[in-house]
Amino acid sequence: MPRTRIGRVEEVREGEGKTVPLVPGTSAYVFRYKGMVRAFVNRCPHMGGPVELDVTTGVCVCRWHEASFDACTGHRKEGQAAE
Numbered sequence: 001m002p003r004t005r006i007g008r009v010e011e012v013r014e015g016e017g018k019t020v021p022l023v024p025g026t027s028a029y030v031f032r033y034k035g036m037v038r039a040f041v042n043r044c045p046h047m048g049g050p051v052e053l054d055v056t057t058g059v060c061v062c063r064w065h066e067a068s069f070d071a072c073t074g075h076r077k078e079g080q081a082a083e
Contacts, residue, residue: 006030012037015055033058033071046080 006020006028017031019042029042031053040060042050049064059068059077067079 004028006039009037015053017053019050029053029060031060031071036072038071040074045076 004020004022012018012030012032014032014035017029020028020030020039022028022041027042027050028039029051030037030039032038033053033055040051044051044062044064044067046062046065046067049062051060051062051069053059053071054061054068057068058071060071060074061068062079065080068077069075070077
């Protein structure tokens, strides 16, 4: 996938995230958690639902089925999603 400039690192505030369009039909979710800026393709591996950071738990959650993923590693924690 080609690189996409999304803005300055300083613009991503702690505990906040945003969806950034990439190529048509694909987006990334960019967020800052525990001081680190992270990004991943905004697509749950179960059925392709969008994900977002839950700062109270430190996990990213699929809005469709509530599968959860570790915000630091991306590994599945709970719910329906392929490993």
